Amino acid sequence: MDSEQFRKFGYEFVDWVADYFAEVGDYPVRSRVKPGEIKERLPAKAPQAGEPLETIFRDFKEIILPGMTHWQHPGWFAYFPANNSPESVLAELLTAGMGAQCMIWQTSPAATELEEVVMEWLRDMLGLPAGMAGVLQDTASTATLCAILTAREAASGFEANKKGVKQPLVVYASQEAHSSVDKAVKIAGYGKEYLRHIPVDENYALIPKKLEEAIVADKKAGLVPACVVSSLGTTSSAAFDPLEEIGQICRRHNIWLHVDAAFAGTAAILEEKRWMLQGAEYIDSFVFNPHKWMFTNFDCSAYFVRNPDLLVKTFEIHPEYLKTAADTQVKNYRDWGVQLGRRFRALKLWFVIRSYGVEGLQSMVREHLRLAQLFKSWVDEEARFEVMAPVNLSLVCFRFNDGRPEPELHNKNKELLEKINATGSVYLTHTTLKGKYVMRMAIGSRLTEEKHVRQAWELIQKMAKEI
DSSP, rough: OHHHHHHHHHHHHHHHHHHHHHHGGSOOSSSSOOOTHHTSOOOOOOOOOOOHHHHOOOIIIIGGGGGOOTTTOEEEEEEOOOOOOOHHHHHHHHHHHHHHOSGGGGGOHHHHHHHHHHHHHHHHHHHHHTTOEEEEOOHHHHHHHHHHHHHHHHHTTTTTTOOOOOOOEEEEEEEEHHHHHHHHHTTTTTTTTGEEEBOOOOTTTHHHHHHHHHHHHHHTTTTTHHHHHBBBSSSTTBBBBHHHHHHHHHHTOOOEEEOOOOOOGGGGGGGGGGGGGGGGGGOOOOEEEEHHHHHOSOOOEEEEOHHHHHHHHHHHHGGGGOOTTTTTSOOOOOGGSSSSEEEEEEHHHHHHHHHHHHHHHHHHHHHHHHHHHHHHHHHOOOOTEEEOSOOSSSSSEEEESOOOOOHHHHHHHHHHHHHHHSSOOEEEEEETTTTTTEEEEEOOOOOOOOOHHHHHHHHHHHHHHHH
């Protein structure tokens, strides 16, 4: 493809994306294809000769698009949002066009230095301690793995990197912590036997007293407590572990404190939500995802550390072919995580922050918080429904409850959720809280307005009557 052909199709593709932004609400939000349906329409072998781009683009629209679930749909209330914005998409186009591999400063100085500055912006926007330094990872799962690996090295005096884990090290997280903690514990060599899931209170937050009891018991047994993962905004119910109390426990016992605020962290740009970071002075590492609630397309996860030297010492490696004359003067982010190769993620985040401004981002987040409280008020007013967890942010956990026995309620709510999602106009997901099946209304899509939330509630009520 030459430059003129690229220009022609580039205009066509950008027009399609612009139309998609405008019309995404017309699609069924969740794909309706059956398992294997897309694969059956694709050739079993790659073409021997090249095909025209017109044909490939046609197949994209006719074969691929029907199998896509539309995360940017205004009726998206599932999981948590994975937002994009026109600004971030255009920045991603520039990144893809340049095709830079930004592993070290010398391979693209602007990529490294922009990332430094943008991470300082984010740190200050959230109100994290001034000394914390940041790096962009792909996902919060990777950032949590980095934290647990660094905690392993800090607890073993960096012997684990040299000789493997010789003495059992222990990680602590609440019963509501994200599954990425379990995965990281396995990958990092701790062994799942040494992951302690600490009980939660009536608000699904970790109980500090239970945490300290577990730490003391492990110490008496000759084990080494290495890391505590505190959740700010759990996946199931957006519960907040008491950071300050947990931080004080970690400080007393010399344990690494990692904070997982993957979705909720964005809310800390609001002064009125800054309470969630009370105790931030105890944090060793912190992660949140701008690709969830800060309108920056996937993937873009912001990871901060109090002592970057420990992070770098955990991951650094110095093959001759990567050494440069600038190494002593710059940050080489390849030593700040698992990956050697790195994308230029900072560019899209820079575009978004500059385009919206802090006030614009705050306005969007406040509106989603308002809509969640509005939805909660409707649930509270309806006798056949009940809210199942505190509404701390923009997630509402609720269920249908007409007084029938619990086993029947489980099945009825499951049936109700399937009927709601089958309409194609909205998409909700579920979880279980203390064994009870509940629906999750996660409000956070860039395109979601009050009318969409109201339509969703009307649909939920209508489907409830039908069952």
